[in-house]
Amino acid sequence: MSRELNNTLYQSKSEHNDQELAEHQETNKRLQRLGQEVLKLEAKAVNSLAERIGDNFSRACRHILSCTGRVIVTGMGKSGHIGSKIAATLASTGTPAFFVHPGEASHGDLGMITGADVVLALSNSGETHELNAILPRLRRLGVPLISLTGNPDSTLAREATVHIDIQVEKEACPLGLAPTSSTTASLAMGDALAIALLDARGFTAEDFARSHPGGRLGRRLLLHxxxxxxxxxxxxxxxxxxxxxxxxxxxxxxxxxxxxxxxxxxxxxxxxxxxxxxxxxxxxxxxxxxxxxxxxxxxxxxxxxxxxxxxxxxxxxxxxxxxxxxxxxxxxxxxxxxxxxxxxxxxx
Known part of the structure; x- marks a missing residue:
């Protein structure tokens, strides 16, 4: 093979590698830009919630503080996953709570809810069929219903004893479809409720440790x-x-x-x-x-x-x-x- 041909092949391969490297770097930059944009949008969604914490937030806290039963958290789909985490946070910070799946509630699990409880329902649209289907039963029980929705004019918002608005300007998903900013807002508002209740109850680090005996914090605060x-x-x-x-x-x-x-x-x-x-x-x-x-x-x-x-x-x-x-x-x-x-x- 001639020297000229070798040089041509080497140059072609080098140019191909340079192109691959440039495409790889451009892909990395795009991924980074998308990640940054998601965090900025979700941070904006959470920041906007602070302006909406008012009388309804206080009323929700007072209903929970006066509850002699448990807080029943419910939600469908992604809201359900967030609701499960909120229930866990409430339970570990002094507010007895557990999660009930709204689909299962219509098939027997409504028996878990008593007249001494408070229901905390999550739905971005406020029109989730499985949630709205159990509203008549909740009315008959006479339990306080606290709703977290992104639509103050929705069925769930209107039926609630207390409605907390968690509406977001836009989802972080570029398609505007996957629940992202809305679920982050729900989670943040759930944390806000849990911590406000923790403080109102005078919940201490020792109380926290007693519900976390297997964790390092529990051992540090409980072991003598x-x-x-x-x-x-x-x-x-x-x-x-x-x-x-x-x-x-x-x-x-x-x-x-x-x-x-x-x-x-x-x-x-x-x-x-x-x-x-x-x-x-x-x-x-x-x-x-x-x-x-x-x-x-x-x-x-x-x-x-x-x-x-x-x-x-x-x-x-x-x-x-x-x-x-x-x-x-x-x-x-x-x-x-x-x-x-x-x-x-x-x-x-």
Whole structure:
């Protein structure tokens, strides 16, 4: 093959690669522009809701606060998915709630709704057939109906005890078809209701933790030192006259990286840690003849058993220690805790 032909083929391939790269970059830019436009449109939709939070929002909150039953959230399609999330948020922030599918409601699930409940119905059009079909039953029950719709003149809006307008200017979908801005607005208004109710109920972080015992927050707010500390024979302890080599055996057997030093009444006199051992060895201490009282750290950090485990972790980090002795009110040693125990408990 001639040199000229080789050069022609190379140039052709190079031009083809350059074209592919240019098309790839243009596609990336278009994807990025579309993503940015969606976020801007949805942010605008949410921002516009703030102007519509007024008396109807307050009335909706008061109906829910005076409810002796549960908040029944319902919605069809995408509104149903949003409604399910709103129900979960309400339930986890102090307002008992659950989701009922409107299609199933007409086939028996209406029995889940009682006269002591409040119904929160979501529909962008306000004309969802499955929702409107159960309105007569809700009227007979006499339950307050709070509707979130994008059409204040719709059937659902007119039938509601309280209507909250969540109308959006346009959907973020370029076809104007897929529920995007409207579902984001519904979700945001649901969050607004949940947080307003949370504050009105005086709901605390501890209350939140009680409904989230399996989560990290729950463990941090519910677990106390007494729930995770080592007790009994698992607690390393020696008396002041114990030789250093014997104390090291106690540390090794108990596996907490330290030992407490106590008197005959279990009063804490000191602690001996891995750090103390390094310092003792640097000073040329003889482990066979030295008593632990001469190398221990006096007045060590201690904590009561009722202290939150998370607070114990913060104290250990603040004082740069890996272990903590747990004492009763009278100063007696009753347990021990190290960072590994807190890690295992999921506190840190």
């Amino acid at each position: 030192i007494e729930d995770v500390m080592q007790t009994g024979d698992k607690v390393p302890q020696v008396t002041p006259g114990t030789l250093l080599r014997e104390a090291l055996l106690e540390i090794s057997h108990k596996g907490l990286g330290m030992t407490a030093v106590v008197d005959s009444t279990q009063q804490v006199l000191g602690i001996f840690t891995d750090g103390d051992l390094r310092r003792a060895l640097d000073q040329g201490i003889d482990v066979h003849t030295t008593e632990i009282a001469t190398v221990m750290t006096q007045a060590p950090q201690t904590a009561p058993p009722h202290l939150l485990a998370a607070e114990a972790a913060e104290r250990m980090e603040r004082h740069r220690i890996n272990a903590l002795l747990i004492t009763a009110e009278d100063g007696r040693l009753i347990g021990a805790l190290n960072m590994h125990d807190l890690l295992q408990a999921g506190v840190v």
